Amino acid sequence: MSSRLSVLSCALAALVVATGCSRQEESTPCVATPSLTLARDRAAIGSPLKVTYTFDVAQNATIGSDYVVFVHVLDDQGERLWGDDHPPVPPTSTWKPWQKVEYTRTVFVPNYPYIGPAHIRLGLYSPSTSQRLPLCATEVSRREYEVARFQLLPQSENIFLIYKDGWHPAEVSSQDPTNEWQWTKKAATISFRNPKKDGTFYLEFDARTDRFGAPQQVTVRSGDQVIGTFAADSASPKLVMLPVTAAQMGTADMTELTLDVDQTFVPGGGDVRELGIRVFHAFIEAK
Numbered sequence: 217m218s219s220r221l222s223v224l225s226c227a228l229a230a231l232v233v234a235t236g237c238s239r240q241e242e243s244t245p246c247v248a249t250p251s252l253t254l255a256r257d258r259a260a261i262g263s264p265l266k267v268t269y270t271f272d273v274a275q276n277a278t279i280g281s282d283y284v285v286f287v288h289v290l291d292d293q294g295e296r297l298w299g300d301d302h303p304p305v306p307p308t309s310t311w312k313p314w315q316k317v318e319y320t321r322t323v324f325v326p327n328y329p330y331i332g333p334a335h336i337r338l339g340l341y342s343p344s345t346s347q348r349l350p351l352c353a354t355e356v357s358r359r360e361y362e363v364a365r366f367q368l369l370p371q372s373e374n375i376f377l378i379y380k381d382g383w384h385p386a387e388v389s390s391q392d393p394t395n396e397w398q399w400t401k402k403a404a405t406i407s408f409r410n411p412k413k414d415g416t417f418y419l420e421f422d423a424r425t426d427r428f429g430a431p432q433q434v435t436v437r438s439g440d441q442v443i444g445t446f447a448a449d450s451a452s453p454k455l456v457m458l459p460v461t462a463a464q465m466g467t468a469d470m471t472e473l474t475l476d477v478d479q480t481f482v483p484g485g486g487d488v489r490e491l492g493i494r495v496f497h498a499f500i501e502a503k
Contacts, residue, residue, distance in 0.1 A: 246352040247277040248311070252336060252363040260369040261331075264322050264418050264455075264499055269304065269338075271317040274352070283308045283340040283349060288360070292333045298326045298394060308340065322455055324420065324497045325368065326394035336364040375500045378407040380472070384489055400492035402480050410471040411502035417458045417473060420497040423448035427481045434493060435476045438464045443473065448493045460500070 248271040255266035269285065287300040305319040339360045340349040348359035356362050382404030389395035423432055431449035435442060436458055444458040465471045477492035 244350050245276065246274055246350040247279055247340070248273045248317075249352040250338060250361060250363055251353075252338065254364060254366055256366075258367045258369055259325050260374050261325050261371040262327055262497075262499070263374055264324050264497070264501065266320055266322050267300075268318065268320045271304065271311070273311050273313055273315040273317065275313050277311065277313055279308045279311055279349070281309055281342065283342055286339050286341055286360075288337045290335045290337065291330050292335070294335075297328050297330060297334065322418075322457075324499070327371070327396075328394065331368055331370055334366055334368050335362055336366070337362050375408050375411060375502065377498055377500065380405040380407050382475075384491070395496075397494050397496045399489065399494050400475055400477060401490050402477055402492055404475045404477075404492065404495075405472050406475075406498055407470055407472045408500055410465050410467075410469055411462075411500070412465070412467070413462050413502050415460050415462075415465075415500055415502040417443065417460050418455065418497065418499040418501065419458075419475075419495065420453055420455045421448065421493045421495045422450055422453050423493050424481060424491070425449060425451045428479055432493065433478045435478075437474045437476065438471065439466065448477070453496055 251270045251272075253268040253270070255268075259265045282303065285302055285304050287302070289297045289299065291297055300321070300323050302321065304317060306317065311317060337356060337360050339351065341347065350359055351361050353361035353363060379398060382401040384399040384401070386396055386398050417436065419436075425431065425448075431447040433445060434448050435445045437443060438460065441464050443460055443464060444456075446456050446458075460473075475492070475495075480490045480492050482488055482490060
C-alpha cells in the first residue's frame with residue numbers, strides 16, 4: 217500500500233509542477249502584436265505575392281537575441297501547404313519597446329495541387345533552442361498565430377510562359393519537391409502570349425558567384441530593346457522585378473524575352489553543360 221501511495225504522490229507532484237510551468241508560460245507577456253497584409257486576397261498558383269509583415273513591439277518587451285519568423289500556409293482542413301520561414305528585418309535583437317517593425321517580401325505561390333481558401337499562421341522561434349515567443353494575436357496552436365486568409369486560384373489565371381531556346385532541363389530538389397529550377401545557357405528565351413499592356417517581369421534566380429572574379433551581368437531584351445540589366449551577384453535566391461511596357465512587347469500575339477548572360481561556366485566532373493544563371497521563377501504580371 218505504501219508503495220502505491222508513494223507512486224501516486226509522485227504523480228500528483230509531477231502534475232502540480234507541470235501545471236505550474238504551463239501557467240507560467242501562459243502568463244508570460246507577449247513581446248509584439250503581429251499583422252500581415254497581402255497585396256491581393258486572391259493569388260494564382262505560380263504567381264508572385266507581396267506580403268507585408270508588421271510587428272508592433274510591446275511596451276516592456278525585451279528579446280535580446282535573434283529569432284526567426286516561421287510562416288505556415290495551410291489549406292482549409294489545416295494541412296500545411298508550404299512555409300516561408302525567414303529572419304525579420306531588422307533582427308529581433310535590435311527591437312525596442314513601442315517600435316513598429318515593418319517589411320515586405322515577395323514570395324511565389326508554389327505549384328501545389330490545391331485550389332481554395334488558405335490560412336497564414338506565424339510565430340517567432342529560436343533556431344538554437346526552438347523556443348517560441350508569445351505574441352498578442354489569435355493563438356491556434358502552441359504559440360502559432362493566425363494572421364491572414366486568402367484564396368488560391370488555378371494556374372490558368374496566369375500568363376503561361378514557354379521556355380524555348382537556351383534552357384537546360386528542369387531539376388527538382390530532393391528535399392523539397394516544390395523547389396524547382398532551370399539553368400540558362402549564355403542566352404535563354406521565354407515566349408508568352410502578349411498581354412498588350414504594361415506589366416512587370418519577375419525573375420527569381422541565383423548564381424555561382426564563386427566561379428567569377430566579377431559578378432555576371434544579365435541583360436533582358438525584347439527584340440533589340442533592352443528591358444533592363446542586373447548583376448547576378450547572389451549565391452542565394454534573389455528576386456529582380458523589371459517594368460515592361462506594352463510598346464516594348466510589340467503588337468504580335470506572341471512575344472519573347474531573352475536573357476543574355478555575359479559569362480558562363482562548365483561545372484566539370486563529367487558535367488559538360490554551359491551554365492549561366494539558375495532560374496527558380498519567371499513570371500509576367502500584366503497591369
